[in-house]
Each structure stands twice: as structure tokens, then as C-alpha cells.
Amino acid sequence: MNYLANAQRYQGMEYRRCGSSGLKLPAVSLGLWHNFGHIDVLENARNILKLAFDSGITHFDLANNYGPPPGSAEENFGKIFKDDFKSYRDELIISTKAGWPMWDGPYGDWGSKKYLVSSLDQSLKRMGLDYVDIFYHHRPDPETPLEETMMALDLIVRQGKALYVGISSYTAGQSEKAFEILNKLGTPCLIHQPKYSMFDRWVEDGLLDVLEKDGVGCIPFSPLAQGLLTNKYLNGIPEGSRAAAHRGNGAIEEDQITEDKIEKVKQLNAIASNREQNLAQMALSWILKDRRITSVLIGVSKPEQVTDSIGCLNNLEFSDDELTRINQILK
């Protein structure tokens, strides 16, 4: 039977303007880095995507290398899109990226025009799409001239293969230079995708100010530190969790779940309970309290986590006292 999306889907979600662009994104977006590859269960992936869209999540984030194996998240997304989401294409913001190793030889990595253009062509085929809404350069390339990478992004937009462009994991200084080039080319940068969570606050040292000044949106990835900022690891490493799965490709491993981190998680958990939130919800609200943030980019392994995490929207306000206590814990 054809999927019919929930008619009430736009009622519970907040949509925030992405920098000074014309585009709004849901305050919570869904990423397909893990749990959507060929090693995962396709029907679970389908159920997650349907529930997310039914809950007002209009933005799905992919990259060429998501899986594992690389490329398989885009292939699976393509299958699900064809079966269930084709008629909703104009209600969706779909992004992909290139910048990490994808194929052998000198043209399948980093930031050359050759890599970016060929990679996006491959991504469009895998997903069965005519265009993506956002195409990102996935990480800065120390060797390729920044002009070449930005010209590739501009070209891709002019070719109609992407509507907007973004960058990921660029420092504040690198971002400013990239924005200047893109502005001159006439394709302003829409959005920056940095890693940001209570456990990794580097964006507060300049990047967020640059984004605000230049009217660029911000969509933090791994806002739950891959699950560490939830109550799941409080009593060891549960079966089925990401840390237990050894998925590779940057996924959290057992040795990153240290006693020091768990001690902080316990204390944060207590603050969350007083706010009538669970820790996952508080960790997401804590990011969204800053209006420079357009959206938090979550990952989930089960449909229930979508509903649970969206619950963060019920309490985005923090008292000064709560913020002080959180800062003390995170010191």
C-alpha cells in the first residue's frame, strides 16, 4: 500500500530560517550516516524515515560515503524514496556531500572539481534524484586551492544538480574565505555543518560569530556525541548500541565511553530530570537555545528515538542557574 504521510505533520515542528537565505529547515533534521547501510535492516530505515516525515522532519542528510559500505545509505534511501516519498519530493530538503575517501585513485577524495562533480553525479544515480537541495564539501582540503573547490560548488548549482551549497568542518577562518569566494561567484553559502555538542564546543570560539555575520545557517552534527549524551551508557555498553556494534567509519567505540564522561553524563542527567526532560532531549535543547543554530542533525537507530528526540522542542529555555551548573559540569 502506498505511504500516505500524516496530515498533521507540520503542526508540531518548528521551522527556522537558514541564515539569511529564503530556506527554512526543521529545528530537528535526520542524518543517515549510520543505520541506513546495506548492513542494516531496510524496513527499519523505512519506518524511521516515514515517522520522521510524519513528525515534520523535512530534511534528510546524506553523504556519498554513508553506509557501510560507502554509497549504500544513498542506495537504500533511493529505494525508499522511489517507493514512498516520490510524491513528496517538493516537501523535502535532501542533502549529500563529498570530501572523504570514496573511490580508489587520486580523484575519489578531498576537494578537486573532478572529485566533487563526479561524486555528485554518482550520488544522484544512487538516490534516483534529478537534483539535491544542498551539496556540501565535506571537509577542508589542505592542498586543493579553495577557489577550485568553491568554483566546483558554484558550477554544480549552475548545472542544476544542487539548489544550495554548504561546507562542513571548516574552521572559522577557512569558512570566512570560502564565503567570500562563493559570494563573488554569486552562489552564497547556505549552511555550515560542524560537529557540536555539550562535549565538543569548538564552534563557540568564533565559528558561530562568523556564521551570524555572514548570514550562513548552522546545522550541528552528532549533537548527542553519538549517543553518549543519553542515558544509554550509564550502566555499561548495551547490546545493539552503536558503541557495541564496531561499525567503523568514525562510529563511537567502547574506549571513548570513559569513566570521566559517564560521571558528567550522570550529573547532566540529574539537571535534565529537573527540567522534565531526558538527557537526550536536554542535550538537543541546549544546542537549539542559540538562535544562530538552524537545526540539530540527529541520528537514530530506531523509530522511537525520533519521537523521543523531537520532545526537546517542548523546553528550549534554560535558566541562568541551569546554564552555570551545566558549564561547571562540562569544564
Ligand SMILES: NC(=O)c1ccc[n+]([C@@H]2O[C@H](COP(=O)([O-])OP(=O)(O)OC[C@H]3O[C@@H](n4cnc5c(N)ncnc54)[C@H](OP(=O)(O)O)[C@@H]3O)[C@@H](O)[C@H]2O)c1
Ligand atoms: N559532516 C560530517 O562530517 C558529519 C559527521 C558525522 C555525522 N554527520 C551527520 O550528522 C548526523 C547525526 O550524527 P550522529 O548519528 O553521530 O548523531 P547523534 O544524534 O549524536 O547520535 C545518534 C545516536 O544516538 C543515539 N540516540 C539518538 N537519539 C536517541 C534517544 N532519543 N535516546 C537514546 N539514544 C539516542 C542512537 O544510538 P544507538 O545507535 O546506540 O541507538 C543514535 O544512533 C549523521 O547521520 C550525519 O548526517 C555529519
